[in-house]
Amino acid sequence: MSDGLTPRPEHKFSFGLWTIGHPGRDPFGDATRPPIDPVDFVRGLAKIGAWGVSFHDDDLMTFGAPESQRRAELDRFKAALAETGIVCSMATTNLFWHPMFKDGAFTSNDRNVRRLAIQKVLRNLDVAAELGAPTYVLWGGREGVESAASKEPRDALDRYKEALDFLCGYVRDQGYAIRFALEPKPNEPRGDTFLPTIGHALGFIQMLEYPEMVGLNPEVAHETMAGLSFYQGVAQALWQGKLFHIDLNDQKIGRYDQDLRFGSEGIKDDFFLVRLLEASGYDGPRHFDARPYRNDGGEGIWDFARGCMRTYLVLAQKAREYDLDPRVQEAMAKAGVPELAESTVGRYSADSAARLKAESFEPDRLADRTYGNEALDQLVIDRILGV
Ligand code: GLT
Ligand code: MN
Numbered sequence: 271m272s273d274g275l276t277p278r279p280e281h282k283f284s285f286g287l288w289t290i291g292h293p294g295r296d297p298f299g300d301a302t303r304p305p306i307d308p309v310d311f312v313r314g315l316a317k318i319g320a321w322g323v324s325f326h327d328d329d330l331m332t333f334g335a336p337e338s339q340r341r342a343e344l345d346r347f348k349a350a351l352a353e354t355g356i357v358c359s360m361a362t363t364n365l366f367w368h369p370m371f372k373d374g375a376f377t378s379n380d381r382n383v384r385r386l387a388i389q390k391v392l393r394n395l396d397v398a399a400e401l402g403a404p405t406y407v408l409w410g411g412r413e414g415v416e417s418a419a420s421k422e423p424r425d426a427l428d429r430y431k432e433a434l435d436f437l438c439g440y441v442r443d444q445g446y447a448i449r450f451a452l453e454p455k456p457n458e459p460r461g462d463t464f465l466p467t468i469g470h471a472l473g474f475i476q477m478l479e480y481p482e483m484v485g486l487n488p489e490v491a492h493e494t495m496a497g498l499s500f501y502q503g504v505a506q507a508l509w510q511g512k513l514f515h516i517d518l519n520d521q522k523i524g525r526y527d528q529d530l531r532f533g534s535e536g537i538k539d540d541f542f543l544v545r546l547l548e549a550s551g552y553d554g555p556r557h558f559d560a561r562p563y564r565n566d567g568g569e570g571i572w573d574f575a576r577g578c579m580r581t582y583l584v585l586a587q588k589a590r591e592y593d594l595d596p597r598v599q600e601a602m603a604k605a606g607v608p609e610l611a612e613s614t615v616g617r618y619s620a621d622s623a624a625r626l627k628a629e630s631f632e633p634d635r636l637a638d639r640t641y642g643n644e645a646l647d648q649l650v651i652d653r654i655l656g657v
């Protein structure tokens with residue numbers, strides 16, 4: 271069967287242990303389905319054609335349990351990876367669930383909480399290296415405030431940087447082939463989160479001791495919550511060589527973090543996103559950080575997972591058809607899409623500046639040009655709707 275819509279390992283689809291198996295707990299209600307054992311999870315992934323799995327330390331090894339128990343939990347997981355060929359594509363730390371993190375982790379006002387948070391990451395970096403995970407995600411869920419009076423934000427950024435610099439130092443020292451990926455989010459669970467958007471995180475990275483070791487793990491839902499175009503943010507991350515990983519899901523604009531099935535909401539932005547990822551040479555995981563609807567269960571949770579991958583593959587196919595369509599190419603030429611790829615003035619020289627100053631333009635004729643964006647956009651809509 272090669273309809274192009276069957277997920278295969280080469281598509282690099284991955285899921286976090288906390289996603290398909292999410293028990294459906296929310297701030298207003300308890301679990302609606304049982305958790306999945308990590309071993310069954312990995313076997314389930316192999317069955318649906320996924321390639322990779324990601325984990326938080328606490329998803330895999332019981333927090334606070336004796337070392338022997340944690341070792342046994344890790345070994346079972348490793349055996350499941352070996353049995354199925356599923357790859358460990360990313361690791362991360364739970365720095366948000368335990369009540370000690372209520373004031374933050376790297377940016378808690380309590381210095382001992384900060385030290386423990388870094389210790390927790392150091393220990394899980396050893397696990398990540400053992401499992402061969404090339405990317406280590408840092409989502410600062412609790413790094414933020416409700417009251418602006420509670421923290422001096424410049425001190426918080428100093429502490430955030432101190433933690434990142436220390437962790438990079440450790441990875442270098444151990445010789446681990448691991449890079450860090452920051453995951454921005456504007457708010458929730460905190461009222462305001464530090465590093466709230468892709469842009470804030472990109473700026474922060476430039477201030478670090480080892481900026482080349484740190485990139486981004488942007489998430490569809492998080493930029494959309496802030497009313498921003500995820501597509502434009504990802505494009506800038508790619509442009510800066512900082513797209514280390516990606517969290518695909520979906521979201522209604524302006525709501526709480528919904529983590530919906532990929533492609534279930536913002537279909538047009540998703541179309542351009544998939545087109546961008548496929549054209550860009552991004553060869554990292556297509557990682558789904560989403561969860562099934564709370565009123566689903568049983569086989570429904572695997573329907574959810576299959577749906578994420580299917581929609582990605584459908585959009586990739588539509589994007590290829592779109593780019594090959596002669597009407598699209600013609601409309602793009604009229605819009606000047608290829609023209610934007612041409613250099614404007616080249617590198618500065620006194621000569622070229624003098625030449626440009628002497629050149630004469632006809633502003634009214636330039637203003638007369640039309641770009642045909644209505645027709646071009648309708649071709650996008652027709653292609654997505656399949657007519
Ligand atoms: C949590 C969060 C996600 C992050 C995960 C990594 S955990 O579920 O909502 O966006 O990617 O810590
Ligand atoms: Mn989310």
Ligand code: MN
Nearest residue numbers: 453489517559
């Ligand atoms: Mn995420």
